[in-house]
Amino acid sequence: MSQILQQLTGVRARMEQAAAAAGRDPAHIRLLAVSKTKPVEAIRDAYQAGQRRFGESYAQEACAKIDALRSQGDFADIEWHFIGPLQSNKSRLVAERFDWVQSVDRDKLVERLARQRPAQLAPLNICLQINISGESSKSGASESEIFRLAQLVAQSDRLRLRGLMAIPQHTQDPDVLGQQMQSMQALFTRLAQQYPTVDTLSMGMTEDLEAAILHGSTMVRVGTAIFGARDYS
Template sequence: MTTIASKLQSVYAQIGDACQKCGRQPTEVALLAVSKTFPAEAVREAALAGQWAFGENYIQEAVDKIAAVRAMADVPALQWHCIGPIQSNKTRLVAEHFDWAHTVDRDKIAQRLNDQRPDGLAPLQVCIQVNVDGGATKSGVAPEDALALARTVLALPRLQLRGVMSIPDPQPTEAAMLAVHQRVAAVFDYIRASGLAGLEQFDTLSLGMTADLEAAVAAGSTLVRVGSGIFGARSYGAS
């Protein structure tokens, strides 16, 4: 068994333990393998071990990696998620190459993704990024503005609104981390209960990484994002 395969097993065991502690089923929580800065060969190893959903932060790096992986004859079709900030000059790359975009935080980006999504592709699956911390330098729509952005996304035919995503700052205690995650979950629940048309597939709470996975699962996360726990320590020298 490769190191990546064994680490994947460990992460799934961690998810299972977190679910058991809060009375959830492990099948309720999917794993997104965050492969940013790691080469296509690392993605291949994870894919051959059964992982099929991958998250990338750096859009140009991701586009090159997606092409390299798709050229590998032994790798099945994978699902690619953009989980990094999306600037206006990068929306076309996201629209053309990704299956999901987790970081839509304003009307302009949603509109550009819709307009640039190629006709031959399925609708881009979208999560609204919410900034529950309120930091001025952090990405994400304010919680009180999330429903309005949801309306915008739902009106765009080449986008499919799937849920809410957040990256809260670390907290000093597990209880404090749980409380922050619950604030994100409350935004998700509020949109889901809003009665807006088009929410039939609104099912994704993209919340939690390696350090805060247990608190995120307890708060209701349906998709956790784990990178170094699968691929090892990162080197950012070339980024």
């Protein structure tokens, strides 16, 4: 058993246990393998272990990996998610290659992605990123902006509104973490009541996926527990 297969198996077991503890069906919670900074070979290993959803944060690095894998022809069913802050001048790269963008947080980005999404491709799936902790170091729209942004996305036939994404505060205080996740769950419920395409609450990473699943997350974004620590050098 390869190391990545072993680690993927462990993450999936954690997800199943968390779902059982929350009284939820684990089939309703998707795993996004965060492969940013990792080589194509690591993605191949995870793919061979059955993983099909991958998350990337750096547009040029990601596009090089996507193009390399697509040129080989055997990876056409990978679902690519862009999850990092997206600069406007990189939006075309993402609009042309990705299946999802989870980090949409401003009007200009909505407009550019809608304009740049090729007509022959399926609509680009969009999650609106909320800065739920209010930390100045984090990207994301404020809670008060979400429903206006949602309306902008829903008006475009090149985009499909799917839900919300957040990175709660990195804290050892379970009450603070739980409060932020509860706020996300409440916003997600309100959004889903207004838009029938909304089905995704992207929340939870390696350290807090259990808490996220308890608070209604439908997609957890896990990198370190699958691929190991990242080397940013």
